[in-house]
Amino acid sequence: MRVLQLIDSLEAGGAERMAVNFANALSEHIDRSYLCTTRAEGLLKDTIVPTVGYLFLNKHSTYDIKAYRRFIKFIKTEQIDIVHAHSTSFFLGTLAKLVSPKLTLVWHDHYGNSEMLAKRPYKVLQWCSGYFDWVYCVNENLQTWVKTHLKCKQVFYLTNFVDVLGVKDEETRLKGQDGKRIVCLANLRPQKDHITLLRAFKQIKHMHPDWSLHLVGKDFDDDYAQNLRTFIVAEGLIEQVFLYGSCKGVGYILKQCTIGVLSSRSEGLPLALLEYGLGALAVVATNVGDCKKVIVDAQHGQLVQAEDAEALSKAIQVFINDFEYRTDCAKVLHAFVKQHYSKSVVIERVCEDYQKGVVAYE
Known part of the structure; x- marks a missing residue:
């Protein structure tokens, strides 16, 4: 069995990291594992293991015929059986299916704005979905939406997973x-709502001036990012709040931290949340997407409502003020993530699905 993970870039986003995680993990379980990025490379390219076959199409537009032909040729030459398309890469996967009807096409929905699905554009996706053999969704809101709006009848919830976090890369x-x-x-995107986190930290600064906040994620140098930088300067936070952009070595970064925070307005199942757990951090997150399936109670961490800076500030300060509770939560969450969101559990399920196809769900 030969399986290709298809993704539009290798920037350090959640869907991109999962595509790489799947390609790397599957290389230990199937005949050959491949990864193709269509539009852009990025930091994650260095995390692809040598046993994964790699293709970069450098696609310049939706209808880049040259890139399309390279992709089709690669599939035929490498005798790919399954294309597992992540997020917005579904269109190219559909074109490949049209040329090779025997190709199995799986779509993986990582849509991060799962709290705002009423505004999701889907006309092209709906047409393509008629060619999907089955769909994986990273949370149950997305699963319900796909069943309601798309043509594919085989739609299943599949949790994200995390692998061991390496700490050898001490670059950052x-x-x-x-x-x-x-x-x-979290990449600097509006749905991640960093401004609420900054407002919460402004309250923390007055009580705990020796604590600092570290924002790690791609800076798109847009109005959103500029507003964050302006707020940091205007509120006198430049000595306590630091922006790093995209960074290698997530494991080493988390090793240097005590509390992990997500202030998102909307999520699927954030990979960062699982990485916080694997990295043994105490965690505060907003109650969006499937965060409640990871932070299941107060023994696992703190959940607060989205866009509530005061609640977020208080939850973080609970951990700052109570070392024993903070330490216990970190230990419980670490064990929980290892048990329920491990590579072995998810990859075993996916390999069975690949082998049996839709027959597994009849």
């Missing part, structure tokens, strides 16, 4: 004091 050394760092792993 964080500022601030050891034992007093709060980290947010």
Whole structure:
């Protein structure tokens, strides 16, 4: 069995990291595992293991005929059996299916705005969905939406997973004091709502000036990012809040931190949340998407409502003020993530699905 993971870029986003995770993990279980990025490479290219076959199409537009022909040729030459298309790469996967009807096409829905599905555009996706053999969704809201709006009848929930976090890459050394760092792993996008986190941290600063906040994620140099930088300067936070952009070595970054935070307005199942758990951090997150399936109670961490800076600030300060509770939560969450969101559990399920196809669900 030969399976290709298809993704539009290798920037350090959640869907991109999962595509790489799948390609790497599957290389240990199937005849050959491949990964193709269509539009852009990025930091994640360095995390692809040598046993994964790799293709970069450098596609310049939706209808880039040259890139399309390269992709079809690669599929035929490498005798690919299954294309597992992640997020917005479904269109190219559909074109491949049209040329090779025997090709199995799986679509993986990582849509992050799962709290705002009423506004999701889907006309092209709906047409393509008639060619999907089955669909994986990263949370149950997405599963319900896909069943309602798309043509594919085989739609299943599949949790994200995390692998061991390597700490050898010591490229990014964080500022601030050891034992007093709060980290947010999230690209600078509006749905991640960093401004609420900054407002919460502004309250924390007055009570705990020795603690610092570290924002790690791609800076798109747009109005959203500029507004964050303006707020940091205007509120006198430049000595406590630090922006790093996209970084390698997530494991090493988390090793330097004590509390992990997500302040999102909307999520699917955030990979960062699982990484916080695997990295043994105490966690505060907003109650969106499937975060409640990871932070299931107060023993696992703190859940607050989205867009509530005061509640977010209070939850973080609970951990700052109570070392024993903070330590216990980190241990419980670490064990929970290892048990329920491990590579072995998810990959075993996916390999069975690949082998049996839709027959497995009849």
